[in-house]
Amino acid sequence: MILVFRIVLLLILALLWLIFGLIVCVCRPGHRGNIYWLTQMLRCARWAIGIKVDSQIDVKAIREEMPAVFVGNHQYNWDIIVMADIPQPGIACIGKKSLMWTPIFGLLFYLSGNIFIDRSKSSKGGNEILKIAEIIKTKKKSIWIFPEGHRSKGKGIQPFMNGAVNIANQSGVKILPFAISSYKIDLNRWDNGTVTIKSLPPVTVDNLDRKGVKMVTRQLRQDMKDCIDNMDKANGFIREYDKQSDNQETAGSGSEEKNENAGTVSEDNK
Numbered sequence: 001m002i003l004v005f006r007i008v009l010l011l012i013l014a015l016l017w018l019i020f021g022l023i024v025c026v027c028r029p030g031h032r033g034n035i036y037w038l039t040q041m042l043r044c045a046r047w048a049i050g051i052k053v054d055s056q057i058d059v060k061a062i063r064e065e066m067p068a069v070f071v072g073n074h075q076y077n078w079d080i081i082v083m084a085d086i087p088q089p090g091i092a093c094i095g096k097k098s099l100m101w102t103p104i105f106g107l108l109f110y111l112s113g114n115i116f117i118d119r120s121k122s123s124k125g126g127n128e129i130l131k132i133a134e135i136i137k138t139k140k141k142s143i144w145i146f147p148e149g150h151r152s153k154g155k156g157i158q159p160f161m162n163g164a165v166n167i168a169n170q171s172g173v174k175i176l177p178f179a180i181s182s183y184k185i186d187l188n189r190w191d192n193g194t195v196t197i198k199s200l201p202p203v204t205v206d207n208l209d210r211k212g213v214k215m216v217t218r219q220l221r222q223d224m225k226d227c228i229d230n231m232d233k234a235n236g237f238i239r240e241y242d243k244q245s246d247n248q249e250t251a252g253s254g255s256e257e258k259n260e261n262a263g264t265v266s267e268d269n270k
Helices: 002-027 034-049 059-065 097-101 105-111 122-139 163-171 210-235 240-269
Strands: 052-056 068-072 091-096 115-117 142-145 174-180 194-199
Touching: 002 034, 002 105, 034 091, 059 174, 068 163, 091 097, 097 105, 097 115, 115 122, 122 142, 122 163, 142 163, 163 174, 163 210, 174 210, 194 210
Parallel strands: 052 194, 068 142, 068 174, 091 115, 091 142
Antiparallel strands: 174 194
16 A cells, blocks of 8 residues: 555656756756756655655855765665755766657756766767866866766675766866765655765865776775765664675584584594
């Protein structure tokens, strides 16, 4: 019953969001505040999915550092609702060019001022980074990137690609990292707990060579991972991959104990 109620409610909210979003974006296409207002509206959907958000970010400090490259960990499609506090006026997201042809959403994505990139050929990667860096420098836009490149789906923070650090390095802006604690949405459950969002100290990059970009990327991931681990511990959230690790360790301990007992029996027989 809860599941049916939530699905119907979310469909209604999604329809209203698309209609209102299209009206706003058609009236002022590409406006710097479009994405901000669209994400602010999504905050209203949190109660519909039974999630509470403890946002520990300083909006004033964030805006003072813009333009910048915003980075965060990517877990589920629900992130767009959970992270709605982070985007600020003047931010743009990066999406695949194929998104442009998605019915309704593609048009909304385009009119809201986001940036499309062509990821069909790896050889174009460098050109796309230069294109984004130029937009940051000339239009003073901030960019939102998920450096993992895909959703982790409860498997913990994944390896980072170098794109975010490369873009910041080419455009001469700071990286603003945001860590989002682990969560899981069950639409058939009233209370899906609390998600904590924290902003980490800005990361300054300048004239890095390829090795330097990789080092900063690794350190950025490690800092975010440590922050997420601490938040999960404070929230009492037990992650699925932690359960699997514990089960593997338990199974491994059982095997070792059996081997030790077998060894003892062999020694006694001698």
